[in-house]
Amino acid sequence: MRDITKVRNIGISAHIDSGKTTLTERILFYTQRIHAIHEVRGKDGVGAKMDSMELERERGITICSAATYCDWKDHAINIIDTPGHVDFTIEVERALRVLDGAVLILCSVGGVQSQSITVNRQMTRYRVPRVAFINKCDRTGANPDKVIKQLREKLGLNAVPIQVPMGLEGDMQGLIDLVRMKAVYFDGENGDKIREEEIPAQYQEECDLKREEMLDAVSMFSDELMEAVLEGTPTEEMIMAAIRKGTLDLEFTPVMMGTAYKNKGVQLLLDAVVSYLPCPTDVENFALDLDHEEAEVKVSNISSDPLLALAFKLEDGRYGQLTYVRTYQGTLKKGDSIVNVRTGKKAKVGRLVRMHSDDMEEIDEAGSGDIVALFGIDCASGDTFTSGSDYNFSMTSMHVPEPVISLSITPVDNKAQDNMSKALNRFTKEDPTFKTYVDQETLETIISGMGELHLDVYVERMKREYKAEVTVGAPQVAYRETITQRADFNYTHKKQTGGSGQFGRVAGYVEPLEEGEYEFVDQIVGGSVPREYIPSCDKGFQKCLDKGALIGAHVTGVRCAINDGASHAVDSSDIAFQLAAMGGFKEAYLKAKPVIMEPIMKVAVEGPTEFQGSIMGSLNQRRGMIIGTNEEDAYTVIEAEVPLSEMFGYSTDLRSLTQGKAEFTMEFATYRQVPKSVAEELIVKAQKSKKQ
């Protein structure tokens, strides 16, 4: 088994179009996993290796985080390619859970854009140490210094360059390594021949200055280095150890630069990944003890301990379901039996493979901290595997956000119908934020998710991967209803039409519930409602929650209590009490002043200052509540909370308003009551569609 300290699980995370996939492609080339370089939107039609899904290749974006593996200088590196769009946050967040470190890629022209801010925030939340790589230094307008300043100001990172570029834009020749004080050139057609030389005279002064700055910053993390710097004798090892310490503590971010497209700087980045990013034992990971109310327990990372592994991604491969897992402790061996903690089911490890995007390599065992893939294991993403049922730990307390937007889809023919259900079945397993159900009234299939693009991508995937042509309805916002005050009910359900009758009376109240969706309270004393019918009442109430009386939206935040009732020796039954509870709920519901709630999105628009006025106007028009603005030199970020229903088509509007210079990100924030005028409109609309 491999030495765990020589394993690196890293993610490559960045803004769309900062060249993430191109960089990954180069890494695979230099580590000799692939033998030819294909461009992302290449003319050769092969596409980059990591963008294995057809759709991704076409759009030039990475949607699913495929994991891939490579070797570099005696170290094993598992790369998880993370998606860059916020609509796929669950993918990003899940990927962040399994990585130990990350490379933050920035475009030397675009700099830190809003997407990077979101990703950076997520990384800080999961305490992922990172190194920064300023890519595309060959582009016109490249300015690494500006990007470093933005890293400090916008992302709050202690970003310090450890390299100096020799020339920028078209005439970039190579890089100067400030740790070793050497000029590095990348020769050969693919930049694979590294040539080290003395620093050219014209860069000497700049390098001395930058090195001093770097030493100042990193000597904070090592007393030994501090002393050595004072005496003027810092060694390479000391500096590297200090950079590593600062990086692991998340207090220092070494910045590298280069251009993946022109094959410069990638090998040095790999060196940095090996030298500065943590191995699995350097980071603390926590499991949740399910026997003790999900208390956090540190995982040991020892290969001989009981197994603890997280399935973080599923893929429908050519040979059945492929499950990507990361082991946190213990060893995953071929032939072992493992237990899925969520379902309690036992499974046998059949084939164990190391993934390289599309290709794979069979292995016999995987030690703690490794990332591998399993075949033929039935599970959902986010499931935890352990070595035995007495070892009851889970890696995630899978809190999944509720979907905020939905679409109806209708298959065009019978064949598409079959394929569609196959596809939906797969997608719901892969992505917990993607849900699907059949609307009982319209008999349409509804899919719901976290944003417009999120659903778009799945519809596209259905077409491409499953050949399921569907027609798509207009997107619908997931409204909700809730009550605002307590109301009592006392309802008798009676039916006497031949045969045995139905009788049940329930009395009680409904009231707003501060937290949670629904609660049932049984306050019956003296058996006025027989014990066996109390669950029937609960069932009856829950049936009412599906469709509220106002606009037929899901009802949440309700506590239903029963405190009295009556029954009949012969005529009372389960169904009678269910109907009585439903009647009671309906009676009380309108008295409890129900209101409509709508999803509110946190929107951040970033654009040049001159458009600030029109951006604000556009948000205001959309019932947005502007929280504030952040002024930077030429850029303004405007943050606002806007109802999702008003955000449809915003990207087009924003583009035309700002000549395409502004962009926005959107995240679900909360549910809030809709204003009266809008509520009335919704109610009228709901009534109309009911009549039809």
Added chain:
Amino acid sequence: MLKQELIEKNPIRHLKGESDAQESSRMGLVMARAGVGKTALLVQIAMDSLLNDKQVVHVSVGQSLDKTKLWYDDMFKDIAESCKLDKAGEIHDTIMRNRMIITFNESAFSLAKLEERLHDLVQQNVIKPKCMVVDGFDFGKTDRAVLVGMREMAKTMDLQIWFSAVCDEGTDNLGAAAAPAPCTGMEDLFNTVVLLQPVPKSDCLDLKVLKGSAAVSKCGKLLKLDPRTFMIREDCK
């Protein structure tokens, strides 16, 4: 507790002039040593205007938007909890609609920029502030002209402006009405100058009125505040 009571307990009541007519186009200054609670007091000042249904612009230099927003959320939560405010959620939503935060990077802040921004906001009908609080303004690096400009702006926009300033150590003994460094010599530009000091071995804060209409306060020139909510403490009233 009702909203009205909350308004009355706000320390700012005692610092602002008595009538509304006096309220506009004034400048105030909150001074304290680092970490005592300048921002909190500024937020409380803003909160008072918000509770009176007046719109507020919060200018923050060097702090992020999220952090500034958090100040308001936390402060409101603390106040709502300790005063058992009725319909807290509703009040929170409405007052937050009347607040606008503008954050500047330290290097990006200038009077001209701020003025332009405010004019934009008013013109587009996004907000029409009656009160502006400026947090993180570096008095050490400013000359008088900027503050005179601010005063001018307060007048033309019919606005009340409050600043915070970090004062240097050893400012306990002061002459009458003299503001401690770095604001010495600028007091004439402000209608009100207050100094916030922690009281040793007690859980309240002293609010010393160095300049301004403190006569309205029942406790004379010294108010005692609860350090959590920045409300006037009942027992000292």
